[in-house]
Amino acid sequence: MINLLYTEFLKLKRSQMLLISMLGAATAPFVCFIAYLNMKSKKTGVPVLFNEVFSETNLYVVLLTGVTLYGVIATYLFNREYTENTLKNLLTIPVSRISFFMSKLILLLIWILLLTVVAWGLTLIFGLIGQFEGLSLTVLIKAFKEYIVGGIFLFLLTAPTILVTLLFKNYVPSLVFTIAITMVNVLIGNSEYRVLYPWSAVLVIANKDFFPEYLPVYSYISIFTTSLLGFIVAIIHFKKEEIH
Amino acid sequence: MSNWVLETKALTRKYKEQTAVDAINIHVSKGQIYGLLGRNGAGKTTTLRMIMGLVKPTTGEIEIFGQNIQENAKQIYPRVGSIIEIPGFYENLTANENLEILARLRGIHRRDAVPYALSRVGLDDEPGKLVAQYSLGMKQRLGIAAAIMHEPELLILDEPTNGLDPIGIQEMRNFLLDLCEEKQVTIIISSHILSEIEQLADIIGVIHEGKLLEEITIGELRKRNRRYLEFQVSNQNKAVLLLEEYFNIIDYEVHEKGNIRIYSHLGEEGQLNKVFVENDIEVSKIMMSEDRLEDYFVKLIGGRVSD
Numbered sequence: 001m002i003n004l005l006y007t008e009f010l011k012l013k014r015s016q017m018l019l020i021s022m023l024g025a026a027t028a029p030f031v032c033f034i035a036y037l038n039m040k041s042k043k044t045g046v047p048v049l050f051n052e053v054f055s056e057t058n059l060y061v062v063l064l065t066g067v068t069l070y071g072v073i074a075t076y077l078f079n080r081e082y083t084e085n086t087l088k089n090l091l092t093i094p095v096s097r098i099s100f101f102m103s104k105l106i107l108l109l110i111w112i113l114l115l116t117v118v119a120w121g122l123t124l125i126f127g128l129i130g131q132f133e134g135l136s137l138t139v140l141i142k143a144f145k146e147y148i149v150g151g152i153f154l155f156l157l158t159a160p161t162i163l164v165t166l167l168f169k170n171y172v173p174s175l176v177f178t179i180a181i182t183m184v185n186v187l188i189g190n191s192e193y194r195v196l197y198p199w200s201a202v203l204v205i206a207n208k209d210f211f212p213e214y215l216p217v218y219s220y221i222s223i224f225t226t227s228l229l230g231f232i233v234a235i236i237h238f239k240k241e242e243i244h
Numbered sequence: 245m246s247n248w249v250l251e252t253k254a255l256t257r258k259y260k261e262q263t264a265v266d267a268i269n270i271h272v273s274k275g276q277i278y279g280l281l282g283r284n285g286a287g288k289t290t291t292l293r294m295i296m297g298l299v300k301p302t303t304g305e306i307e308i309f310g311q312n313i314q315e316n317a318k319q320i321y322p323r324v325g326s327i328i329e330i331p332g333f334y335e336n337l338t339a340n341e342n343l344e345i346l347a348r349l350r351g352i353h354r355r356d357a358v359p360y361a362l363s364r365v366g367l368d369d370e371p372g373k374l375v376a377q378y379s380l381g382m383k384q385r386l387g388i389a390a391a392i393m394h395e396p397e398l399l400i401l402d403e404p405t406n407g408l409d410p411i412g413i414q415e416m417r418n419f420l421l422d423l424c425e426e427k428q429v430t431i432i433i434s435s436h437i438l439s440e441i442e443q444l445a446d447i448i449g450v451i452h453e454g455k456l457l458e459e460i461t462i463g464e465l466r467k468r469n470r471r472y473l474e475f476q477v478s479n480q481n482k483a484v485l486l487l488e489e490y491f492n493i494i495d496y497e498v499h500e501k502g503n504i505r506i507y508s509h510l511g512e513e514g515q516l517n518k519v520f521v522e523n524d525i526e527v528s529k530i531m532m533s534e535d536r537l538e539d540y541f542v543k544l545i546g547g548r549v550s551d
Contacts, residue, residue, distance in 0.1 A: 007345040014336045014374070085332020089390065092296045092328075093349050094321045243298040 004095070004103035008077075017076050018111075024069040025115035026122050028060035033126035040130070049134040050127050054143035055207065057123045061116075062150045062203040063185040070112050070154050071161040071178030075171055077104050078162055082169045088243045097239050109155050116151035120144055146206040153202040153223055159230025166237050195219045198226040248307070249274045249398055249430045250295065255304035257290050264290045267304065268456035270449055272432060277424050279445030280434040283545070287454040288434040289329060292402045295432075296326050308398065322350065325396035327404055331387025335376035339367050339386050342375060343393060350394050361389040364419070380407030388416070392423065399423070401433045405440060417444055438538055452545040469540055472497075472505040473513055475520070476529035480504060483525050490519050502528075 012018055036048045036056075081087040090100065120143060127135065164177045185200050192211045194200035201219035203209070210216045250272040257265040265287045272278045280288050293299040295306055297317055306313045308320045333342045343358040362368040365385040378386065384407050391399055401420075405413045421444065423429045435441050441448055448465065450457045477483045480498055487493040487506065495507040509516065513530050520527050 003348045003351075007348055010341060010345055011334050011337070013341065080334075084334060085330060086334060087332075088296075088298055088328050089332060089346060090349065091298065092321060092324070092326050093346065094297065094317055095349055242300060243293070 001099055001103060004099055005106055008103050008107040011080075017073070021069060021073055021111070021115055022118055024065060024072075025061075025118045028065045029057050029119055029122035029126055032057040032060060032123070033130060036132065037130055047133040048130065050124075050132050050136075051134055051139050051143075053127055053132055054120075054123055054139065054146070057119065058143070058146055058150055058206065059203060061119050061147070062154065062206065063189055063200060064182055066150070066154045067157075067182050067185065067199055068175075068178045069115070070108075070158055071174055071181075072171075073111055074108055074158040074162050075165045075174040077108055078165045079169060079171060079174075091243060098235065101235055101238055108158060109152075112151050112155045112158075113148065116147050120147045150202055150206040153205060154199075156223060156227035157198055157202065157230075159227045159234060163230050163234040163237065166234055166241070196222050198222045248272055249276075249309060250278075250432065251307045252291075252295070253305040253307070255291065255294060255306060256302050257287075257294060257299065258302045263454050265294070265301075266454035268451065268454075270456065271459065272430060272447075274430055275424065275428045276446045277420065277431045277433065277444050279441035279448045280432060280451060281438060281441045281448050281541070282434075282436060282451035284436055286436075286451045288436075288451055289402055291451070292326075292328055292400055292432070292434060295400060296324070296328060297321070298328065322394065323396055324398045324400060325391035325394065326400040326402075327384075327387040327391050328400075328402045330380075330406065331383060331390065333375045333383065333386060333390075336374065338372060338374055339378075339389070340371055342386065343390060346390050347393060352394055357393050361393040362386075364392065365389045366415070381409060381412050384408055385412070385416075388419070392429075395427070397429060399429050399431045401431065403435055404433065405435070405437075413440070420444060438541055450541060450544055457544055465540070470507055471510060472507045472533055473510055473516070474529070474531045474533050475504050475506070475513075475516070475527060476502050477504060477520060478502060478526035478528070482523065483520060486519055486523055486525070487516070491516065505533075 032053060036053055040046075040048050081090070091097065123143075124140070161174050161178055165174045168174070181199050184197060188194050188197055188200055192213060195204045195211050195214045195216075196218055201222050204219050205216070205223070210219070248271050250270065252268055252270040254267040254269065255265055256263065256267050268287075268291065270278070270280075270291070280291065282288050290299060294301050295308070295313070297313055309323065311320055313320055333339075334345070337345075339362055340358055343361060347357055359368060365388050367382065367385055367389060375383065375386070384404060388401075388404065391401070399420075405416055408416060417440075420431055420433070424431055433441070433444060442462065442465075445462060447459060447461050449459045475483065480502055483504055484496065484498060487496060487504075491509055491512075493506055493508055497505040497507075499505060506516070510532070513532070517527055517530060
């Protein structure tokens with residue numbers, strides 16, 4: 001597994017995808033920063049709090065940019081083995097298909113967490129530049145926890161996107177799929193159903209923003225069921241798939 | 245345990261109604277170069293994919309080194325190298341880095357394995373060049389390097405000369421012949437080009453529309469395709485009597501329209517003709533002929549062999 005993981009990292013050498021993904025991860029903090037600067041200039045005397053900025057940025061990351069960005073990264077990791085015709089080289093070594101799959105998942109998790117930290121770090125840096133108020137260690141740690149929880153759950157929810165990639169072996173269906181997920185996020189983002197929809201439930205859990213009508217466990221069940229089903233079907237498909 | 249390095253038993257692959265590979269029995273001995281010859285779409289690649297475990301057979305068995313591949317894949321494949329169709333590499337990496345990935349996953353610990361493989365295929369002079377900048381021929385050579393890096397006992401090459409220029413093809417041929425001779429590597433090579441297979445293989449398996457029509461050694465093939473001298477004469481009976489009487493020729497065949505094919509005394513057509521004429525036999529045609537190997541395959545598959 002260590003060798004597989006090492007090779008997964010090596011495959012990223014000189015790849016522009018890492019840089020592009022960082023730029024993608026910077027989008028939400030930057031947009032929020034500009035929005036708050038604008039607000040600050042219009043409403044002088046009303047302080048912009050770090051707590052608010054962190055929370056708002058995480059909302060954008062989890063509900064909007066994260067789903068698509070992490071979906072694209074997951075698609076890139078799996079799809080390139082088909083488009084670059086390298087899968088047959090690896091499988092005839094032979095490399096265990098499950099180990100191969102798992103090594104990609106580990107890399108994906110690391111990548112998503114890295115981008116999460118980038119988003120968190122940039123929010124902090126932009127906040128310092130904008131001289132936002134209310135910064136404390138407690139705020140920082142709370143925000144960091146929320147970001148990491150959001151990142152981990154979004155990682156779990158890449159399973160259906162990976163399945164779509166393995167089925168279609170193309171970027172387009174995966175991209176359409178992640179955009180559709182994001183659209184639903186936007187649609188139900190303000191309703192109570194957001195606790196049940198897996199991708200919006202991530203934010204509910206990260207911010208502990210549950211509704212009294214629904215037990216928190218529903219949000220967890222929604223996420224874990226989607227993830228587990230996605231991974232199981234994806235692994236079964238990948239294990240049985242013929243390489244043409 | 246069988247004596248074959250590779251053996252398929254009634255290997256079949258169906259795609260819905262279409263039978264891509266139809267109950268083929270391939271036999272490859274140690275140290276041989278086996279040429280799998282057939283037109284495009286004949287079933288060569290599907291066969292090789294099944295052998296490499298990338299595609300599952302519908303029915304039939306594959307044994308490599310006397311072991312069933314489905315039950316012993318982990319023991320068998322580390323001893324096999326392969327190129328199936330166009331070899332794929334990570335374009336953002338160098339040849340060295342691409343091979344390093346494969347070496348790590350194969351568990352090759354020898355530090356010189358990658359440089360050695362690259363030098364064998366002549367790709368060691370530009371270490372910083374990315375695979376994205378490689379020509380198809382260079383990628384093909386890199387594919388060979390990847391296939392031989394772990395010193396396999398069996399090498400499976402699907403159309404390895406695709407994209408190579410004539411010099412590259414010749415280099416590849418010499419390289420494979422050396423590999424077979426020096427290291428006793430058994431090689432299975434597929435191609436739709438007869439001349440390519442003929443110059444390499446010890447034994448040829450002709451595949452057409454999914455069926456293995458024949459396995460034939462090159463020696464036997466050449467024996468079947470001997471050169472001959474052909475006369476068209478007015479009196480065949482008298483002519484063959486003269487051949488036997490005057491020249492002791494017994495290696496001949498009588499064909500339609502007064503044709504006689506003589507397989508010995510090649511280059512003596514002048515003397516033969518003189519005897520025929522002196523004995524009132526009218527000679528209307530003299531031809532030095534040769535049944536080309538291509539003709540043989542055309543007859544066998546009922547169409548063109550090479551595109």
